[in-house]
Each structure stands twice: as C-alpha cells, then as structure tokens.
Amino acid sequence: MKFKKAWVLSASALAALVLLSACGSGNGNNGGGSADTGSAPADEPKVELSIWHNFSGDDLRAQTMRGLIEQYVAAHPEVKVDVQAIPPDGYKQRLKTVAAANEMPDLFLSNPGSMIAEFYNGDLLQPIGDLLEQYPEWRDGFLPGAFEGHTFDGEIYAAPVNLSPSSIMYYNHSLFEQYDVKVPTTWDELMTAIETFNANGITPISMGNKAAWVAQSTIIGTLADRVTGSEWFLSAVEQDGAAFTDPQFVEALGYFKQLADAEAFQDGANSIDNTQAEQYFIQGNAAMTLGGTWTLTNLAATASEEALEQVGVTVFPAIPGGAGDPNTITASTGQGFAMNKDVTGAQREAALDLIYTISGPEAQQQIAQSNTLVNYQVEVDPAKVTPLFNKTYELVTSVGFTPIYDAYLSSAGTEAVNNGLQELMLGGDPETVAQKIQNAQAEAVGN
Structure with a gap:
C-alpha cells in the first residue's frame, strides 16, 4: 500500500476542505442485525441487494x-434490500x-486509506x-481532496458521507472556571490541569478505550504528530x-504514558466504551474528553441544551520542542460506501442508485443537519444544529x-498501536511497545 501524501494543510486550505457555509456478490446473511426490506408482487422479478454499515446507534x-x-x-419496491447494521x-x-x-456484501461502508486499500x-x-x-x-460539489482516501490508480471507489476529525478536545467551561484552571495550550498546562482536577475529585480526561481504537484515534495520533x-x-x-x-516516537509514547501515570483517565478506562465515556x-x-465528529452527533442526541452550552472545543496542547x-487535529476525508466487484447488471444499477440516495446532495444536507461535518458544499441553518x-x-x-494513524497503518500495525496503548495504560514500557509496533508494520510492508 502506498499512502505517501502530505496531510498537513494550511488554515486557508482547510477552510476550503472542511464543509459548510454557516448560514459472487455477497448474500449478506452472515449474522448481525438484519432488515429484509422491499416488497413487490410475487410474480415480479426482484433485484436483490445487500448493504452493510455501522450506523447501529441512536x-x-x-x-x-x-x-x-x-x-x-x-x-x-422492485429491489429487495438486505440491510446489516x-x-x-x-x-x-x-x-x-x-x-x-x-x-462480501454488495455495498459496505468503508474508511478511507488503509481500510479500503x-x-x-x-x-x-x-x-x-x-x-x-x-x-x-454532485461530483463537483465535493470539497478539494474529498476523494483522496478512496482513490486508487486514478479511479474513485467511494464518495464520502462525512468529514472525520478525530482529536478535538472537548472541555467543560464550568469546571475549568470553578477550579480556576487554564484551558491548556502547553504540555505543562495540561499536566497542571490534570493535577488540579484530580485533587478535587474530578476526572481530568474521560476516555472509553474498551475497543482499543479510541486512544489511538483521539490521542496518540495528534500527540505523536x-x-x-x-x-x-x-x-x-x-x-x-x-x-x-526511532527516539522521537518512543518519546511520544512516553508522553502518553505520562498521562496514564498521572491518572489523567478515569479508573477502568479500558473497560468502558466510547459512548459511556x-x-x-x-x-x-x-x-475533558477527546473525540471527533461522532462526538458532536452523539451529544446532540443525548445531552441537554444546558449541558451542551458548557462545552468548549480546542486542540490538543503543544509539546515542547x-x-x-x-x-x-487528526482527520480523514470521511467514510464512503464501496461496491463489491461482482455486482453487475440490474443489481449494479440498483447499487449505484442506492449510493446516490445516501451520498447525494440532499443526503449531504441531511447528514450535516444531524450535527455531522461533511466533505461537501452545503449550507446549514445555525438554528438547526x-x-x-x-x-x-x-x-x-x-x-x-494531520494523519489519523489507522487510516495509514496496516491492520497489523494499527492493532499493535491499539494494544500497545492499552499496555502503556497498565504500566507498560514505551520502548517495548514501540518495538512491537515496528515489528508489525515492517512485516506488513514486507521489510
């Protein structure tokens, strides 16, 4: 896999990249929640289509x-759709x-970068x-770079349905004011904040790392960068x-271990999931908590207006030297729906129609109004978000x-990072973890 791309964008380029104006084919019968939908007269031939996604929450x-x-x-109604959430x-x-x-299902949601690769x-x-x-x-409505993580040899394989920053630092205004703590912009300020909140019985940073990807996606990518x-x-x-x-990456892992050793995270952070956190x-x-665009839409669905008003956003603090x-912030161009190579004929036409329905201009508008950043030119009424x-x-x-680690690393490399961060949170050694990550990535790329 080759992903040699410069991801650090200028603020002006990012303003263009972000989003809004602020005014055999698989049969899909492999378990999981399934909805067999679509109906037509018994004597009418049906096109059968399966689609998998991970939009299973509330x-x-x-x-x-x-x-x-x-x-x-x-x-x-002429298409029989098997949906797996x-x-x-x-x-x-x-x-x-x-x-x-x-x-494989006929259509499935994929991340850009290494997953779809x-x-x-x-x-x-x-x-x-x-x-x-x-x-x-529709094609021209996507923002610059939107297809980058879904393009191979000049061909586009998915259209993004979101934009995915993953390391936004969300913080509680009231708690910072109550305990006279400065919102941290430097490492020393962050460590001071952690010490102060712990001394007052407040968890400094909420994290739910049960699935292991959370620490990687929300913290180590931006900290290490x-x-x-x-x-x-x-x-x-x-x-x-x-x-x-290399010494600089071992140093980055050492900073993460400093957070764990300073009790930055709540007890049992590796035992609860991201939603609980x-x-x-x-x-x-x-x-504080670190998250992405999913945090916005999750909190919009569950939190009171009063609670949301207390939340501010910023970037992870600077590291000295x-x-x-x-x-x-770490980010990817967003998830999109990819199509199985074996889908042909009328089934393929139906699949393309479905992709357009869930990725087209009207869909992008609806997605944005669900408090989700999109990689498409839309206007959202501020009153609706x-x-x-x-x-x-x-x-x-x-x-x-900057790059999200799992959008570029191999699956083995990503797993080694995920497991290694859990290991560091339990007292592991940065050099040992770094060697495991290096071994996994080197083997994956054939070195």
Missing part, C-alpha cells in the same frame, strides 16, 4: 443514515471475515466513476527512512489536518 447521524436507506427502500467496534473484523470467505489490493472492489459522471453537479511531525509518520508507515523504534463527560464527571505543528456544532465548525476551519 445518535442523530446514525438515525439519518438509516433513514436515507429506508428512503431508498420505500422508493424502490453492525456495531462499530466489531465492524471491521466482520468485513475481514466475510472477505476471506468471498462473501486492503479491499482494493485484494481485488474485491469496483470503481464508481460512472455514477460521478452521471451526476456532475506534535512530537514527530507528519512526514516522519508517513515515512515510518512505508518503512522508508523511519521506524517506530462521552456520557461520563457530559454529566460533569470529567473536565516537537517537530509537528501544534495548531492541527447545536451551538457545539457551530463552535466545532469554527475550530476546524482555523486549523490544519
């Missing part, structure tokens, strides 16, 4: 995406399992360029002039983007 974005699929089903924590593994058995490299996908050509106004810079990371991914045993934060039990730009969404929009249009 957040506004998940509700919107499921609603868009239902909209397609209602408009196309799989919880996010087990979604990737389910896809890998059916891919190994050559039982694995299916592409396995010759399991087909491009959707003809759909984009069919709707040129502060230390190493993005070019080093991209070289280490390719094993080209850099390695995860978000609720712990919004209920006023923690001063670091090579990376501190005015950045939460104040927190508007604050976050202002933040992401003023910073640069």
Whole structure:
C-alpha cells in the first residue's frame, strides 16, 4: 500500500476542505442485525441487494443514515434490500471475515486509506466513476481532496458521507472556571490541569478505550504528530527512512504514558466504551474528553441544551520542542460506501442508485443537519444544529489536518498501536511497545 501524501494543510486550505457555509456478490446473511426490506408482487422479478454499515446507534447521524436507506427502500419496491447494521467496534473484523470467505456484501461502508486499500489490493472492489459522471453537479460539489482516501490508480471507489476529525478536545467551561484552571495550550498546562482536577475529585480526561481504537484515534495520533511531525509518520508507515523504534516516537509514547501515570483517565478506562465515556463527560464527571465528529452527533442526541452550552472545543496542547505543528487535529476525508466487484447488471444499477440516495446532495444536507461535518458544499441553518456544532465548525476551519494513524497503518500495525496503548495504560514500557509496533508494520510492508 502506498499512502505517501502530505496531510498537513494550511488554515486557508482547510477552510476550503472542511464543509459548510454557516448560514459472487455477497448474500449478506452472515449474522448481525438484519432488515429484509422491499416488497413487490410475487410474480415480479426482484433485484436483490445487500448493504452493510455501522450506523447501529441512536445518535442523530446514525438515525439519518438509516433513514436515507429506508428512503431508498420505500422508493424502490422492485429491489429487495438486505440491510446489516453492525456495531462499530466489531465492524471491521466482520468485513475481514466475510472477505476471506468471498462473501462480501454488495455495498459496505468503508474508511478511507488503509481500510479500503486492503479491499482494493485484494481485488474485491469496483470503481464508481460512472455514477460521478452521471451526476456532475454532485461530483463537483465535493470539497478539494474529498476523494483522496478512496482513490486508487486514478479511479474513485467511494464518495464520502462525512468529514472525520478525530482529536478535538472537548472541555467543560464550568469546571475549568470553578477550579480556576487554564484551558491548556502547553504540555505543562495540561499536566497542571490534570493535577488540579484530580485533587478535587474530578476526572481530568474521560476516555472509553474498551475497543482499543479510541486512544489511538483521539490521542496518540495528534500527540505523536506534535512530537514527530507528519512526514516522519508517513515515512515510518512505508518503512522508508523511519521506524517506530526511532527516539522521537518512543518519546511520544512516553508522553502518553505520562498521562496514564498521572491518572489523567478515569479508573477502568479500558473497560468502558466510547459512548459511556462521552456520557461520563457530559454529566460533569470529567473536565475533558477527546473525540471527533461522532462526538458532536452523539451529544446532540443525548445531552441537554444546558449541558451542551458548557462545552468548549480546542486542540490538543503543544509539546515542547516537537517537530509537528501544534495548531492541527487528526482527520480523514470521511467514510464512503464501496461496491463489491461482482455486482453487475440490474443489481449494479440498483447499487449505484442506492449510493446516490445516501451520498447525494440532499443526503449531504441531511447528514450535516444531524450535527455531522461533511466533505461537501452545503449550507446549514445555525438554528438547526447545536451551538457545539457551530463552535466545532469554527475550530476546524482555523486549523490544519494531520494523519489519523489507522487510516495509514496496516491492520497489523494499527492493532499493535491499539494494544500497545492499552499496555502503556497498565504500566507498560514505551520502548517495548514501540518495538512491537515496528515489528508489525515492517512485516506488513514486507521489510
């Protein structure tokens, strides 16, 4: 896999990249929650279509995406649609399992970068360029770079349905004011905040790392980039002039261990999930949490207006002497729906129609109004989204983007990072963890 791309964008470029104006084909019968929908007269031939996604929760974005699929089903009684809604924590593994058995669904939600690349490299996908050509106004409505993580050899394989920053620092204004703590912009200020909140019985940073991806996606990518810079990371991914045993990455892991050793996270952080951690934060039990666009839509669905008004957003603090730009957040171009290479004929036409229904201009508008950042030119009435969404929009249009680790690392490398961070939270050694990550990534790229 080759992902040699410079991801650090200027603030002006990011303002263009972000989003809004602020005014055999698989049979899909592999377990999980399934909805067999669509109806037609018994003597009328049906096109059968399977689609997998991970919008299984109650957040506004998940509700919107499921609603868009239902909209397609209602408009196309000639198509029998088998929908599998799989919880996010087990979604990737389910896809890998059916891919190994050559039982992929006809359409499935994929992350940009390394996830979709694995299916592409396995010759399991087909491009959707003809759909984009069919709707040129839709194609041209995406923002610069939107297709970057879904493009291989000049062909586009998915259209993003969101924009995915993953390391926004959410903080509770009231708690910072109550305990006279400065919102941290430097490492020393962060450590002071952690000490003060702990002394007053407040969890400094809420994190739910049961599924292991959370610490990687929300913290280590941005923390490590502060230390190493993005070019080093991209070289280490390719094993080209850099390695995860290099001193700067061991140093970055050491900073993460400092957080754990200082009791920055609540007890049992590796035993609760991300949703539980978000609720712990919004209920006023923690001063900070780190998350992404999913945090916006989750809190919009569950938190009171009063609670949301107490939440501010900022970037992770700067690291002394670091090579990376501190005015950045980790982000990807967003998830999109990919198509099984074996889908042909009338089934393919139905699949393309479904992709357009859930990714087209009207869909992008609905997704944005579910308090989700999108990679598409839309206008959203500020009154239809939460104040927190508007604050976050202002933040992401003023910073640069750096790579999310699991969008570039191999699956083995990502797993080694995820497991290694849990190990560090339990007292592990940064050099030992770094060696495990290096071994996994080197083997994956053939070094």
